[in-house]
Amino acid sequence: MTANTLEKSIFLKAEPEKVWAYLTDPDCLAEWFHRPDHALDNAGQHFKMCSDGGTAIIGEVLKAEAPTDLEYRFHVPPMGEQISTVKWRIDPVAGGCKLSLLHEGLPESATAFPLILALDKGWDAHFTAMRDAFHQNLAA
């Protein structure tokens, strides 16, 4: 675990196959993320998603082993050529499954500058969320 890595996990009341669909199927992804132009269930598949603000996410599936392991790398053009990798892992547990996320290769702070400035459309939501987070940290 480096400073440039994020790790998260949540528990979901759903079968691994359903969670897998939500990570790979364009219609399911559209419900909680962004709709990709291809399903993400084949290694080597290139894909593109457009955020609400119009920012494109361009990526490639590195590993797709249904229904447990999915890895893809992507870059967001305002981030420059910086590529980061997202690894999903689905582990069955009683009553559902545990979904783990590992986001590696996040750029150093300074290179975030162009993106932060480019985030105009998403800015308000972004900074509201961050402000809340800071306040929680300050209050803790």
Place this chain on the structure above:
Amino acid sequence: MPDPVQSSFRALADPTRREIIAILSKEQQTIAQLTGHFDMTRAAVKKHLTVLSDGGLITMEQQGRECINRLSPGGMKPVLDWLSYFDQFWNTRLENLKEAIERNDT
């Protein structure tokens, strides 16, 4: 006494001020030089600079008759942190996912 983090965000909430930040990230500028980039008065630019300065994002230093404006990298740190950004990003997305996936749970 205003909350310093809140001041930074307030300073960045305006497109003109973000543009000023973008210009100052390349090089320091006097108020006159900065005014040349915008279709607004020197007084209006100075007002934006004061907000940026209050937010700790820039320093304004008087040198003779000129006021030199520089980016203050330390002040930008809280809002330039990728981990904070993606941390929030994934928190929101994962909440959306949980909601979507469990919505039609039978």
